[in-house]
Amino acid sequence: MDQFQHNSAGYLANHMARLFAAGLARRIQPLGLAPAQFMVLLELWHSDGRTQADLTAALDVEQATMANTLKRMERDGLIRRLPSEEDRRARLIHLTDRARALEAEAKAAAGAQNAQALAGLDEAERATFTALMRRVIGNMQRG
Amino acid sequence: MDQFQHNSAGYLANHMARLFAAGLARRIQPLGLAPAQFMVLLELWHSDGRTQADLTAALDVEQATMANTLKRMERDGLIRRLPSEEDRRARLIHLTDRARALEAEAKAAAGAQNAQALAGLDEAERATFTALMRRVIGNMQRG
DNA sequence: ATTATTTACATAGCACGCTATTTAATTGGA
DNA sequence: TCCAATTAAATAGCGTGCTATGTAAATAAT
Structure with a gap:
C-alpha cells in the first residue's frame, strides 16, 4: 500500500532526521558551521584537547567519518x-x-531548531518522545 | 553539559535514522539493494511507470537526489x-x-528491521511513537 | 505568433555517513 | 629482545542528501 513507507517508523525517522539536519544547517550556516561540525564543537566546548578516538566514541560515528569531519x-x-x-x-x-567565540550563538540556533521541532508538545510528551527514541535506538544497537 | 547532545531530540533523531538505515542496508544488501533504492522500489511496486517528478514528490526528496538515485x-x-x-x-x-522479483524478499527484510527497532513496544506505544514523529515532522515542514 | 515563464530532467559540487585498506606507533607475549 | 597483535589516524571509494545551474520542452502572456 501507499501508506507502507509513510507509516513505517524507518521512513518517519529518516524524514524527521533530514528535516532536523536541514533546519539546523539553515540556522548555523550564517556562523559558517555545518551540522556535523556543530556536534563536534558541542563535545569540544564541553572539554577541549581530546583525541579523535574520544570524539568518535562520543558521537557514535565511524572513525573515518570523524577523520573527514575534522579535516573540514x-x-x-x-x-x-x-x-x-x-x-x-x-x-x-x-x-x-x-570556534570558542561561536558557542553561545550556535547553541542558541540549535535550541531554536529543537524548539520549533517540539512546538506544541508538552513536557510529558517530550519526555515520552525522547524515551521512545532511546528505546528504539537501544533495540537497534544490540542486534 | 555532556547530556545536551545525547538528550536533544535532534541528536536522537539523527542517531536513530542512521541505525535504521544501517540495519536496512545490511538486510537488503544480499538482494543487491541500497536503502534509497528500496524506497523508490516501494513506490514503483505500488504503481509502475511514473515520472521522476512524481517519485520525487512521493518520497519528499529534492529532484537532484531522485535523479541520482534513479541513475544508480x-x-x-x-x-x-x-x-x-x-x-x-x-x-x-x-x-x-x-526489480519485480525482489518485492517479497525486500519487503520482508524491511519488515524485520522495523520489527527489531520496535521490539518491546506495545501497539499503543508504537502508535504514540509514530504520531509524535508525524507531529514533529509537521512542525518542521511549516517553518 | 512570438516571447516569457514554467516545468522536467541532468549535472556539478559539497557534506556526511559507511566499509575497507594502509601506515605508524604502541603494547604484549614468546 | 624480538615478533605479533593492537591501536590511532589517514585515505580511497561509494551512497544519499543538499543547493545551484543548465537545457530542452511545454505553457502562458502579450
Missing part, C-alpha cells in the same frame, strides 16, 4: 591538532578562538 | 526509462523483471 573543521579554522605527548600516533584536537 | 538504479538494472508520449521532456520509470 581544520580547513575552516575551527580546530587545530597538536601532537600528543603520551602517544605519538595521536593528535589532540583543540578549538580555535574562532 | 538504472546502472544496477532495477529500472528502465521510457520516453513519455504526452511530454517529450519526461521519461517514465519502469521496473525491470529483476
Whole structure:
C-alpha cells in the first residue's frame, strides 16, 4: 500500500532526521558551521584537547567519518591538532578562538531548531518522545 | 553539559535514522539493494511507470537526489526509462523483471528491521511513537 | 505568433555517513 | 629482545542528501 513507507517508523525517522539536519544547517550556516561540525564543537566546548578516538566514541560515528569531519573543521579554522605527548600516533584536537567565540550563538540556533521541532508538545510528551527514541535506538544497537 | 547532545531530540533523531538505515542496508544488501533504492522500489511496486517528478514528490526528496538515485538504479538494472508520449521532456520509470522479483524478499527484510527497532513496544506505544514523529515532522515542514 | 515563464530532467559540487585498506606507533607475549 | 597483535589516524571509494545551474520542452502572456 501507499501508506507502507509513510507509516513505517524507518521512513518517519529518516524524514524527521533530514528535516532536523536541514533546519539546523539553515540556522548555523550564517556562523559558517555545518551540522556535523556543530556536534563536534558541542563535545569540544564541553572539554577541549581530546583525541579523535574520544570524539568518535562520543558521537557514535565511524572513525573515518570523524577523520573527514575534522579535516573540514581544520580547513575552516575551527580546530587545530597538536601532537600528543603520551602517544605519538595521536593528535589532540583543540578549538580555535574562532570556534570558542561561536558557542553561545550556535547553541542558541540549535535550541531554536529543537524548539520549533517540539512546538506544541508538552513536557510529558517530550519526555515520552525522547524515551521512545532511546528505546528504539537501544533495540537497534544490540542486534 | 555532556547530556545536551545525547538528550536533544535532534541528536536522537539523527542517531536513530542512521541505525535504521544501517540495519536496512545490511538486510537488503544480499538482494543487491541500497536503502534509497528500496524506497523508490516501494513506490514503483505500488504503481509502475511514473515520472521522476512524481517519485520525487512521493518520497519528499529534492529532484537532484531522485535523479541520482534513479541513475544508480538504472546502472544496477532495477529500472528502465521510457520516453513519455504526452511530454517529450519526461521519461517514465519502469521496473525491470529483476526489480519485480525482489518485492517479497525486500519487503520482508524491511519488515524485520522495523520489527527489531520496535521490539518491546506495545501497539499503543508504537502508535504514540509514530504520531509524535508525524507531529514533529509537521512542525518542521511549516517553518 | 512570438516571447516569457514554467516545468522536467541532468549535472556539478559539497557534506556526511559507511566499509575497507594502509601506515605508524604502541603494547604484549614468546 | 624480538615478533605479533593492537591501536590511532589517514585515505580511497561509494551512497544519499543538499543547493545551484543548465537545457530542452511545454505553457502562458502579450
